[in-house]
Amino acid sequence: MVETLKFYSKYSFFHVLEQFEGMTSTLAFYLTFPFYVWVLTWMWNYFNSYQGNFSRSEVITYVAVTELLFFSFLRPGRFGGKAQSDFSIALARPRHWLGMTFSSLFAQILTNRLLYCAIALLLIPPVGATLRGVVDAVGRLLVLLPLVTIIAVLVTCLFVSAKLFWEQTEHFVLPMGKIFLALGGVVGPLADFTEPWRSLLVALPSSDWFFQVGYFCVKGHFFGLTFLEWTLRISLQIVALFSLNVFFYLVAKRHHQSYGG
Protein backbone atom coordinates (compact mmCIF):
# COMPACT_ATOMS: atom_id res chain seq x y z
CA MET A 1 0.00 0.00 0.00
CA VAL A 2 2.83 2.37 0.94
CA GLU A 3 4.64 1.60 -2.31
CA THR A 4 1.46 2.21 -4.27
CA LEU A 5 0.89 5.58 -2.60
CA LYS A 6 4.53 6.53 -3.18
CA PHE A 7 4.22 5.61 -6.84
CA TYR A 8 1.04 7.62 -7.41
CA SER A 9 2.49 10.60 -5.51
CA LYS A 10 5.58 10.63 -7.73
CA TYR A 11 3.43 10.15 -10.80
CA SER A 12 1.24 13.09 -9.78
CA PHE A 13 4.25 15.28 -9.03
CA PHE A 14 5.65 14.56 -12.48
CA HIS A 15 2.42 15.87 -13.99
CA VAL A 16 2.58 18.95 -11.76
CA LEU A 17 5.98 19.77 -13.25
CA GLU A 18 4.59 19.13 -16.74
CA GLN A 19 2.16 22.01 -16.26
CA PHE A 20 5.06 24.42 -16.20
CA GLU A 21 6.63 22.97 -19.33
CA GLY A 22 4.72 24.90 -21.97
CA MET A 23 3.97 28.00 -19.86
CA THR A 24 4.99 30.57 -22.46
CA SER A 25 2.77 28.98 -25.07
CA THR A 26 -0.26 29.12 -22.77
CA LEU A 27 0.48 32.57 -21.35
CA ALA A 28 -1.63 34.31 -23.97
CA PHE A 29 -4.46 31.90 -23.22
CA TYR A 30 -4.31 32.82 -19.52
CA LEU A 31 -5.05 36.42 -20.55
CA THR A 32 -8.49 35.36 -21.79
CA PHE A 33 -9.38 34.77 -18.13
CA PRO A 34 -9.52 38.43 -16.95
CA PHE A 35 -10.95 39.40 -20.33
CA TYR A 36 -13.97 37.09 -19.98
CA VAL A 37 -14.46 38.23 -16.38
CA TRP A 38 -14.60 41.82 -17.67
CA VAL A 39 -17.10 41.06 -20.48
CA LEU A 40 -19.41 38.91 -18.34
CA THR A 41 -19.44 41.52 -15.58
CA TRP A 42 -20.58 44.15 -18.08
CA MET A 43 -23.35 41.81 -19.20
CA TRP A 44 -24.45 41.26 -15.60
CA ASN A 45 -24.27 45.02 -14.97
CA TYR A 46 -26.58 45.76 -17.90
CA PHE A 47 -29.14 43.04 -17.26
CA ASN A 48 -29.11 42.08 -13.58
CA SER A 49 -27.46 44.70 -11.38
CA TYR A 50 -30.86 46.27 -10.59
CA GLN A 51 -31.71 43.22 -8.43
CA GLY A 52 -29.18 44.29 -5.80
CA ASN A 53 -28.07 40.76 -4.86
CA PHE A 54 -24.43 41.60 -5.53
CA SER A 55 -22.26 44.68 -5.75
CA ARG A 56 -20.21 45.11 -8.92
CA SER A 57 -17.03 44.14 -7.09
CA GLU A 58 -18.69 41.00 -5.75
CA VAL A 59 -19.88 39.93 -9.18
CA ILE A 60 -16.43 40.44 -10.67
CA THR A 61 -15.00 38.22 -7.94
CA TYR A 62 -17.81 35.68 -8.38
CA VAL A 63 -17.28 35.41 -12.15
CA ALA A 64 -13.51 35.21 -11.61
CA VAL A 65 -13.97 32.21 -9.29
CA THR A 66 -16.42 30.38 -11.54
CA GLU A 67 -14.41 31.08 -14.71
CA LEU A 68 -11.25 29.92 -12.92
CA LEU A 69 -12.97 26.61 -12.15
CA PHE A 70 -14.51 26.32 -15.60
CA PHE A 71 -11.28 26.95 -17.53
CA SER A 72 -9.87 23.70 -16.21
CA PHE A 73 -13.15 21.75 -16.24
CA LEU A 74 -13.88 19.06 -18.81
CA ARG A 75 -10.86 19.52 -21.04
CA PRO A 76 -10.20 15.86 -21.91
CA GLY A 77 -8.11 16.80 -24.94
CA ARG A 78 -5.83 19.06 -22.94
CA PHE A 79 -5.57 17.04 -19.73
CA GLY A 80 -6.52 13.49 -20.69
CA GLY A 81 -4.93 13.00 -24.11
CA LYS A 82 -1.96 11.06 -22.79
CA ALA A 83 -4.20 8.83 -20.64
CA GLN A 84 -6.09 7.77 -23.73
CA SER A 85 -3.01 6.90 -25.71
CA ASP A 86 -1.58 4.99 -22.71
CA PHE A 87 -4.64 2.75 -22.34
CA SER A 88 -3.28 -0.25 -24.24
CA ILE A 89 0.06 -0.19 -22.45
CA ALA A 90 -1.62 0.37 -19.09
CA LEU A 91 -3.53 -2.91 -19.44
CA ALA A 92 -0.18 -4.75 -19.38
CA ARG A 93 1.17 -2.79 -16.41
CA PRO A 94 0.83 -3.69 -12.72
CA ARG A 95 -0.70 -0.24 -12.02
CA HIS A 96 -4.39 0.41 -12.59
CA TRP A 97 -5.14 2.74 -15.52
CA LEU A 98 -7.91 4.46 -13.56
CA GLY A 99 -5.57 5.11 -10.64
CA MET A 100 -2.87 6.53 -12.90
CA THR A 101 -5.33 8.63 -14.86
CA PHE A 102 -6.97 9.94 -11.73
CA SER A 103 -3.71 10.88 -10.04
CA SER A 104 -2.30 12.58 -13.15
CA LEU A 105 -5.54 14.48 -13.87
CA PHE A 106 -5.86 15.56 -10.23
CA ALA A 107 -2.33 16.92 -10.24
CA GLN A 108 -2.74 18.71 -13.57
CA ILE A 109 -6.12 20.26 -12.82
CA LEU A 110 -5.24 21.28 -9.26
CA THR A 111 -1.99 22.90 -10.41
CA ASN A 112 -3.79 24.65 -13.23
CA ARG A 113 -6.38 26.02 -10.80
CA LEU A 114 -3.73 27.19 -8.36
CA LEU A 115 -2.04 29.03 -11.24
CA TYR A 116 -5.32 30.69 -12.07
CA CYS A 117 -5.70 31.68 -8.39
CA ALA A 118 -2.34 33.44 -8.60
CA ILE A 119 -3.40 35.14 -11.86
CA ALA A 120 -6.67 36.17 -10.21
CA LEU A 121 -4.82 37.88 -7.36
CA LEU A 122 -2.80 39.86 -9.90
CA LEU A 123 -5.23 40.59 -12.72
CA ILE A 124 -8.75 40.65 -11.25
CA PRO A 125 -8.38 43.72 -8.97
CA PRO A 126 -7.52 45.92 -12.00
CA VAL A 127 -10.76 44.75 -13.66
CA GLY A 128 -12.70 46.34 -10.79
CA ALA A 129 -12.80 44.00 -7.80
CA THR A 130 -11.40 45.00 -4.43
CA LEU A 131 -8.11 43.33 -3.53
CA ARG A 132 -9.48 42.38 -0.13
CA GLY A 133 -12.49 40.72 -1.77
CA VAL A 134 -10.32 38.75 -4.19
CA VAL A 135 -7.94 37.64 -1.43
CA ASP A 136 -10.86 36.49 0.75
CA ALA A 137 -12.45 34.68 -2.19
CA VAL A 138 -9.24 32.88 -3.14
CA GLY A 139 -8.69 31.94 0.51
CA ARG A 140 -12.18 30.39 0.73
CA LEU A 141 -11.71 28.72 -2.64
CA LEU A 142 -8.55 26.98 -1.42
CA VAL A 143 -10.64 25.31 1.29
CA LEU A 144 -13.09 23.89 -1.26
CA LEU A 145 -10.61 23.30 -4.08
CA PRO A 146 -9.62 19.69 -3.32
CA LEU A 147 -13.25 18.49 -3.29
CA VAL A 148 -14.36 20.35 -6.44
CA THR A 149 -11.18 19.26 -8.19
CA ILE A 150 -12.01 15.62 -7.45
CA ILE A 151 -15.37 16.23 -9.13
CA ALA A 152 -13.68 17.82 -12.16
CA VAL A 153 -11.25 14.91 -12.40
CA LEU A 154 -14.00 12.28 -12.23
CA VAL A 155 -16.05 14.03 -14.93
CA THR A 156 -12.99 14.37 -17.20
CA CYS A 157 -12.11 10.71 -16.55
CA LEU A 158 -15.61 9.72 -17.63
CA PHE A 159 -15.15 11.35 -21.01
CA VAL A 160 -11.66 9.93 -21.44
CA SER A 161 -13.04 6.42 -20.82
CA ALA A 162 -16.10 7.02 -22.99
CA LYS A 163 -13.93 8.13 -25.91
CA LEU A 164 -12.14 4.80 -25.78
CA PHE A 165 -15.22 2.91 -26.86
CA TRP A 166 -16.97 5.64 -28.88
CA GLU A 167 -14.75 8.07 -30.76
CA GLN A 168 -17.59 10.53 -31.36
CA THR A 169 -17.79 11.29 -27.62
CA GLU A 170 -15.53 14.29 -28.28
CA HIS A 171 -18.44 16.03 -30.04
CA PHE A 172 -20.36 16.02 -26.75
CA VAL A 173 -17.65 17.56 -24.60
CA LEU A 174 -18.65 21.11 -25.58
CA PRO A 175 -22.40 20.66 -24.92
CA MET A 176 -21.63 18.98 -21.62
CA GLY A 177 -19.50 21.96 -20.70
CA LYS A 178 -22.28 24.34 -21.71
CA ILE A 179 -24.59 22.72 -19.16
CA PHE A 180 -22.29 24.07 -16.49
CA LEU A 181 -21.38 27.31 -18.24
CA ALA A 182 -24.94 28.44 -18.90
CA LEU A 183 -26.94 26.47 -16.35
CA GLY A 184 -24.40 25.92 -13.56
CA GLY A 185 -23.85 29.58 -12.77
CA VAL A 186 -20.49 30.16 -14.45
CA VAL A 187 -21.64 33.06 -16.65
CA GLY A 188 -23.62 34.68 -13.88
CA PRO A 189 -24.91 33.86 -10.38
CA LEU A 190 -28.04 31.69 -10.26
CA ALA A 191 -29.30 33.93 -7.44
CA ASP A 192 -30.12 36.51 -10.12
CA PHE A 193 -32.32 34.11 -12.07
CA THR A 194 -36.06 34.40 -11.55
CA GLU A 195 -38.33 31.59 -10.42
CA PRO A 196 -38.94 28.80 -11.31
CA TRP A 197 -35.56 28.61 -13.07
CA ARG A 198 -33.57 29.60 -10.01
CA SER A 199 -34.93 26.78 -7.80
CA LEU A 200 -34.68 24.27 -10.62
CA LEU A 201 -31.06 25.08 -11.45
CA VAL A 202 -29.91 25.40 -7.83
CA ALA A 203 -31.25 21.89 -7.19
CA LEU A 204 -29.05 20.41 -9.94
CA PRO A 205 -25.55 19.03 -9.15
CA SER A 206 -24.01 21.52 -11.59
CA SER A 207 -24.84 24.39 -9.24
CA ASP A 208 -22.88 22.72 -6.41
CA TRP A 209 -19.73 22.65 -8.50
CA PHE A 210 -19.79 26.28 -9.69
CA PHE A 211 -22.56 28.55 -8.40
CA GLN A 212 -22.43 27.44 -4.76
CA VAL A 213 -18.62 27.58 -4.75
CA GLY A 214 -18.59 31.07 -6.27
CA TYR A 215 -21.32 32.26 -3.90
CA PHE A 216 -19.46 30.87 -0.89
CA CYS A 217 -16.21 32.54 -1.96
CA VAL A 218 -17.92 35.92 -2.29
CA LYS A 219 -20.46 35.86 0.54
CA GLY A 220 -18.84 33.50 3.02
CA HIS A 221 -21.83 31.13 3.09
CA PHE A 222 -23.69 28.90 0.62
CA PHE A 223 -26.98 29.86 -1.05
CA GLY A 224 -29.76 28.07 0.81
CA LEU A 225 -27.42 25.37 2.13
CA THR A 226 -25.26 24.85 5.18
CA PHE A 227 -21.61 23.85 4.80
CA LEU A 228 -22.47 20.33 5.97
CA GLU A 229 -25.29 19.98 3.45
CA TRP A 230 -23.07 21.08 0.61
CA THR A 231 -20.30 18.69 1.67
CA LEU A 232 -22.81 15.84 1.88
CA ARG A 233 -24.17 16.59 -1.58
CA ILE A 234 -20.66 16.73 -3.04
CA SER A 235 -19.67 13.48 -1.33
CA LEU A 236 -22.68 11.66 -2.75
CA GLN A 237 -21.90 13.06 -6.20
CA ILE A 238 -18.30 11.86 -5.88
CA VAL A 239 -19.51 8.34 -5.02
CA ALA A 240 -21.91 8.36 -8.00
CA LEU A 241 -19.28 9.66 -10.41
CA PHE A 242 -16.71 7.17 -9.14
CA SER A 243 -19.16 4.30 -9.74
CA LEU A 244 -19.84 5.58 -13.24
CA ASN A 245 -16.12 5.79 -13.87
CA VAL A 246 -15.62 2.16 -12.89
CA PHE A 247 -18.49 1.13 -15.16
CA PHE A 248 -17.18 3.14 -18.12
CA TYR A 249 -13.68 1.77 -17.57
CA LEU A 250 -14.92 -1.84 -17.59
CA VAL A 251 -16.92 -1.24 -20.78
CA ALA A 252 -13.93 0.50 -22.43
CA LYS A 253 -11.60 -2.34 -21.41
CA ARG A 254 -13.95 -5.02 -22.77
CA HIS A 255 -14.43 -3.11 -26.01
CA HIS A 256 -10.72 -2.46 -26.35
CA GLN A 257 -9.72 -6.06 -25.75
CA SER A 258 -12.41 -7.54 -27.98
CA TYR A 259 -11.45 -5.04 -30.68
CA GLY A 260 -7.90 -6.38 -30.57
CA GLY A 261 -6.27 -3.53 -28.71
Place this chain on the structure above:
Amino acid sequence: MIRLARAAIRANLDAQFATPVNLLAGAFGMILNNTLMLAGLWMMLFAGKPQHNAMLPYFLSIQGVMALGWGLVNFFFGGFRQLATLIEEGQLEPLLATPRSPLLLAGLSRSDVSAFGDIVQGFLVIAFVGWIAPLDYVLRSLLVALIAALGWIGLFTLAGATAFFFARGSSIAQFLIEMTLGLSVYPTGKMLGPDIRWILYFTPAVAIGVLPMEYVERAGISDFLFAIAAVGVLVAGAAGLFKLGLRRYQTVSYVGPRS
Protein backbone atom coordinates in the same frame (compact mmCIF):
# COMPACT_ATOMS: atom_id res chain seq x y z
CA MET B 1 -9.61 30.08 -58.46
CA ILE B 2 -13.36 29.47 -58.35
CA ARG B 3 -12.96 26.03 -59.91
CA LEU B 4 -10.29 25.19 -57.35
CA ALA B 5 -12.51 26.36 -54.48
CA ARG B 6 -15.46 24.36 -55.84
CA ALA B 7 -13.35 21.21 -56.20
CA ALA B 8 -11.82 21.59 -52.74
CA ILE B 9 -15.18 22.21 -51.09
CA ARG B 10 -16.68 19.20 -52.90
CA ALA B 11 -13.76 17.04 -51.73
CA ASN B 12 -14.22 18.22 -48.14
CA LEU B 13 -17.97 17.60 -48.29
CA ASP B 14 -17.43 14.12 -49.75
CA ALA B 15 -15.03 13.36 -46.90
CA GLN B 16 -17.56 14.57 -44.31
CA PHE B 17 -20.49 12.68 -45.82
CA ALA B 18 -18.39 9.53 -46.15
CA THR B 19 -18.61 9.20 -42.34
CA PRO B 20 -22.26 10.07 -41.67
CA VAL B 21 -22.18 8.96 -38.02
CA ASN B 22 -19.33 11.36 -37.33
CA LEU B 23 -21.09 14.16 -39.24
CA LEU B 24 -24.38 13.65 -37.43
CA ALA B 25 -22.70 13.37 -34.03
CA GLY B 26 -20.67 16.51 -34.67
CA ALA B 27 -23.64 18.49 -35.96
CA PHE B 28 -25.95 17.30 -33.18
CA GLY B 29 -23.31 18.01 -30.54
CA MET B 30 -22.87 21.58 -31.76
CA ILE B 31 -26.64 22.21 -32.03
CA LEU B 32 -27.03 20.92 -28.49
CA ASN B 33 -24.10 23.08 -27.37
CA ASN B 34 -25.49 26.28 -28.87
CA THR B 35 -29.05 25.56 -27.72
CA LEU B 36 -27.97 24.99 -24.12
CA MET B 37 -25.99 28.22 -24.19
CA LEU B 38 -28.92 30.12 -25.67
CA ALA B 39 -31.35 28.63 -23.14
CA GLY B 40 -29.04 29.46 -20.24
CA LEU B 41 -28.49 33.03 -21.38
CA TRP B 42 -32.23 33.49 -21.95
CA MET B 43 -32.96 32.26 -18.41
CA MET B 44 -30.29 34.55 -16.99
CA LEU B 45 -31.05 37.70 -18.94
CA PHE B 46 -34.67 37.65 -20.09
CA ALA B 47 -36.83 35.11 -18.22
CA GLY B 48 -39.11 36.95 -15.83
CA LYS B 49 -37.60 40.32 -16.81
CA PRO B 50 -40.10 41.98 -19.17
CA GLN B 51 -38.11 45.23 -19.14
CA HIS B 52 -35.50 43.51 -21.34
CA ASN B 53 -37.94 42.10 -23.92
CA ALA B 54 -37.24 44.91 -26.38
CA MET B 55 -33.69 43.62 -26.66
CA LEU B 56 -34.66 39.99 -27.31
CA PRO B 57 -34.72 40.22 -31.14
CA TYR B 58 -31.26 41.85 -31.13
CA PHE B 59 -29.91 39.23 -28.75
CA LEU B 60 -31.31 36.27 -30.70
CA SER B 61 -30.28 37.78 -34.01
CA ILE B 62 -26.68 38.22 -32.89
CA GLN B 63 -26.57 34.60 -31.69
CA GLY B 64 -27.93 33.37 -35.02
CA VAL B 65 -25.71 35.64 -37.10
CA MET B 66 -22.56 34.62 -35.24
CA ALA B 67 -23.43 30.91 -35.37
CA LEU B 68 -24.26 31.00 -39.09
CA GLY B 69 -21.24 33.10 -40.06
CA TRP B 70 -18.85 31.02 -37.94
CA GLY B 71 -20.37 27.78 -39.23
CA LEU B 72 -20.12 28.78 -42.92
CA VAL B 73 -16.45 29.66 -42.60
CA ASN B 74 -15.41 26.67 -40.52
CA PHE B 75 -17.39 24.07 -42.49
CA PHE B 76 -16.32 25.20 -45.96
CA PHE B 77 -13.02 26.94 -45.20
CA GLY B 78 -11.96 25.31 -41.93
CA GLY B 79 -8.26 25.80 -42.62
CA PHE B 80 -8.40 29.54 -41.94
CA ARG B 81 -8.96 29.03 -38.23
CA GLN B 82 -6.02 26.61 -38.06
CA LEU B 83 -3.71 28.93 -40.01
CA ALA B 84 -1.33 29.65 -37.12
CA THR B 85 -0.94 25.94 -36.37
CA LEU B 86 -0.40 25.19 -40.07
CA ILE B 87 2.42 27.74 -40.18
CA GLU B 88 4.01 26.59 -36.90
CA GLU B 89 3.98 22.94 -37.91
CA GLY B 90 5.47 23.62 -41.34
CA GLN B 91 2.33 22.52 -43.19
CA LEU B 92 2.42 25.75 -45.21
CA GLU B 93 5.55 24.54 -47.05
CA PRO B 94 3.79 22.26 -49.57
CA LEU B 95 1.25 24.99 -50.32
CA LEU B 96 4.03 27.38 -51.36
CA ALA B 97 5.11 24.99 -54.11
CA THR B 98 1.92 25.52 -56.12
CA PRO B 99 1.03 28.48 -58.37
CA ARG B 100 -2.15 29.05 -56.29
CA SER B 101 -2.64 31.45 -53.42
CA PRO B 102 -1.25 29.67 -50.32
CA LEU B 103 -3.80 31.49 -48.16
CA LEU B 104 -6.70 30.14 -50.20
CA LEU B 105 -5.21 26.65 -50.24
CA ALA B 106 -4.71 26.81 -46.47
CA GLY B 107 -8.31 27.90 -46.01
CA LEU B 108 -9.64 25.07 -48.16
CA SER B 109 -7.43 22.41 -46.56
CA ARG B 110 -9.75 21.58 -43.66
CA SER B 111 -13.41 21.27 -42.80
CA ASP B 112 -14.75 21.31 -39.26
CA VAL B 113 -17.58 18.77 -38.97
CA SER B 114 -19.21 20.39 -35.93
CA ALA B 115 -19.56 23.68 -37.86
CA PHE B 116 -22.39 22.02 -39.78
CA GLY B 117 -24.35 22.20 -36.55
CA ASP B 118 -23.56 25.92 -36.28
CA ILE B 119 -24.98 26.47 -39.78
CA VAL B 120 -28.20 24.59 -39.00
CA GLN B 121 -28.62 26.24 -35.64
CA GLY B 122 -27.83 29.70 -37.00
CA PHE B 123 -30.56 29.33 -39.62
CA LEU B 124 -33.07 28.08 -37.07
CA VAL B 125 -32.40 30.92 -34.61
CA ILE B 126 -32.62 33.59 -37.32
CA ALA B 127 -35.85 31.99 -38.55
CA PHE B 128 -37.17 32.06 -34.98
CA VAL B 129 -36.47 35.79 -34.82
CA GLY B 130 -39.21 36.05 -37.48
CA TRP B 131 -41.76 35.24 -34.73
CA ILE B 132 -40.89 38.34 -32.73
CA ALA B 133 -39.54 40.74 -35.34
CA PRO B 134 -40.57 41.84 -38.85
CA LEU B 135 -39.47 39.87 -41.92
CA ASP B 136 -37.04 42.57 -43.07
CA TYR B 137 -35.20 42.19 -39.71
CA VAL B 138 -34.75 38.50 -40.51
CA LEU B 139 -33.55 39.19 -44.05
CA ARG B 140 -31.03 41.75 -42.82
CA SER B 141 -29.81 39.21 -40.25
CA LEU B 142 -29.21 36.66 -43.02
CA LEU B 143 -27.32 39.22 -45.09
CA VAL B 144 -25.26 40.26 -42.08
CA ALA B 145 -24.38 36.62 -41.40
CA LEU B 146 -22.56 36.60 -44.74
CA ILE B 147 -20.77 39.83 -43.82
CA ALA B 148 -19.85 38.27 -40.46
CA ALA B 149 -18.51 35.18 -42.29
CA LEU B 150 -16.16 37.44 -44.27
CA GLY B 151 -15.21 39.12 -41.04
CA TRP B 152 -14.34 35.77 -39.46
CA ILE B 153 -12.12 34.93 -42.44
CA GLY B 154 -10.38 38.28 -41.93
CA LEU B 155 -9.93 37.66 -38.21
CA PHE B 156 -8.63 34.11 -38.67
CA THR B 157 -6.16 35.33 -41.28
CA LEU B 158 -5.03 38.22 -39.06
CA ALA B 159 -4.66 35.94 -36.03
CA GLY B 160 -2.96 33.20 -38.05
CA ALA B 161 -0.47 35.61 -39.61
CA THR B 162 0.95 36.34 -36.13
CA ALA B 163 2.66 32.96 -36.39
CA PHE B 164 5.01 34.48 -38.97
CA PHE B 165 6.23 37.07 -36.47
CA PHE B 166 6.07 35.40 -33.05
CA ALA B 167 7.41 32.06 -31.83
CA ARG B 168 4.14 31.17 -30.03
CA GLY B 169 1.85 32.59 -32.70
CA SER B 170 -0.81 29.91 -32.25
CA SER B 171 -1.46 30.90 -28.63
CA ILE B 172 -1.60 34.60 -29.61
CA ALA B 173 -3.97 33.63 -32.43
CA GLN B 174 -6.12 31.68 -29.99
CA PHE B 175 -6.28 34.67 -27.65
CA LEU B 176 -7.29 37.04 -30.48
CA ILE B 177 -10.01 34.66 -31.67
CA GLU B 178 -11.35 34.03 -28.15
CA MET B 179 -11.37 37.76 -27.38
CA THR B 180 -13.22 38.62 -30.58
CA LEU B 181 -15.65 35.76 -30.00
CA GLY B 182 -16.42 37.09 -26.53
CA LEU B 183 -16.94 40.63 -27.82
CA SER B 184 -19.09 39.50 -30.77
CA VAL B 185 -21.33 36.79 -29.29
CA TYR B 186 -22.44 38.82 -26.30
CA PRO B 187 -24.38 42.04 -27.03
CA THR B 188 -21.43 44.29 -26.22
CA GLY B 189 -22.63 46.91 -28.69
CA LYS B 190 -25.53 47.60 -26.34
CA MET B 191 -24.27 46.64 -22.90
CA LEU B 192 -20.97 48.48 -22.74
CA GLY B 193 -21.29 51.96 -21.30
CA PRO B 194 -20.74 54.95 -23.60
CA ASP B 195 -17.48 55.76 -21.80
CA ILE B 196 -16.00 52.39 -22.70
CA ARG B 197 -17.74 51.43 -25.92
CA TRP B 198 -15.02 53.09 -27.99
CA ILE B 199 -12.73 50.13 -27.16
CA LEU B 200 -14.78 47.98 -29.53
CA TYR B 201 -13.80 50.12 -32.49
CA PHE B 202 -10.18 49.05 -32.04
CA THR B 203 -11.01 45.35 -32.14
CA PRO B 204 -12.04 43.05 -35.02
CA ALA B 205 -15.42 42.69 -33.25
CA VAL B 206 -16.46 46.03 -34.75
CA ALA B 207 -16.39 44.48 -38.23
CA ILE B 208 -17.84 41.10 -37.26
CA GLY B 209 -20.56 41.98 -34.77
CA VAL B 210 -20.96 45.63 -33.78
CA LEU B 211 -21.42 47.52 -37.07
CA PRO B 212 -23.26 44.72 -38.92
CA MET B 213 -25.75 44.46 -36.05
CA GLU B 214 -26.27 48.22 -36.17
CA TYR B 215 -27.37 47.76 -39.77
CA VAL B 216 -29.76 44.96 -38.70
CA GLU B 217 -31.26 47.26 -36.07
CA ARG B 218 -31.43 50.54 -37.97
CA ALA B 219 -31.63 49.33 -41.61
CA GLY B 220 -29.86 52.46 -42.79
CA ILE B 221 -27.84 52.53 -46.03
CA SER B 222 -25.01 54.31 -44.22
CA ASP B 223 -24.97 51.55 -41.55
CA PHE B 224 -24.72 48.94 -44.31
CA LEU B 225 -21.88 50.83 -45.99
CA PHE B 226 -20.04 51.22 -42.69
CA ALA B 227 -20.38 47.48 -42.05
CA ILE B 228 -19.07 46.62 -45.52
CA ALA B 229 -16.22 49.11 -45.17
CA ALA B 230 -15.22 47.73 -41.75
CA VAL B 231 -15.14 44.15 -43.03
CA GLY B 232 -13.27 45.29 -46.12
CA VAL B 233 -10.60 46.98 -44.01
CA LEU B 234 -10.29 43.90 -41.79
CA VAL B 235 -9.98 41.47 -44.70
CA ALA B 236 -7.59 43.72 -46.64
CA GLY B 237 -5.47 44.36 -43.57
CA ALA B 238 -5.35 40.68 -42.73
CA ALA B 239 -4.41 39.70 -46.29
CA GLY B 240 -1.71 42.37 -46.30
CA LEU B 241 -0.27 41.15 -43.01
CA PHE B 242 -0.30 37.57 -44.29
CA LYS B 243 1.51 38.62 -47.47
CA LEU B 244 4.10 40.53 -45.43
CA GLY B 245 4.60 37.59 -43.10
CA LEU B 246 4.82 35.16 -45.99
CA ARG B 247 7.53 37.22 -47.67
CA ARG B 248 9.47 37.24 -44.40
CA TYR B 249 8.89 33.50 -44.01
CA GLN B 250 10.12 32.73 -47.53
CA THR B 251 13.25 34.87 -47.24
CA VAL B 252 14.45 33.34 -43.97
CA SER B 253 17.65 31.40 -44.43
CA TYR B 254 17.38 27.68 -43.75
CA VAL B 255 21.04 27.51 -42.83
CA GLY B 256 20.81 29.21 -39.45
CA PRO B 257 18.17 29.07 -36.68
CA ARG B 258 14.88 30.63 -37.64
CA SER B 259 14.00 33.79 -35.65
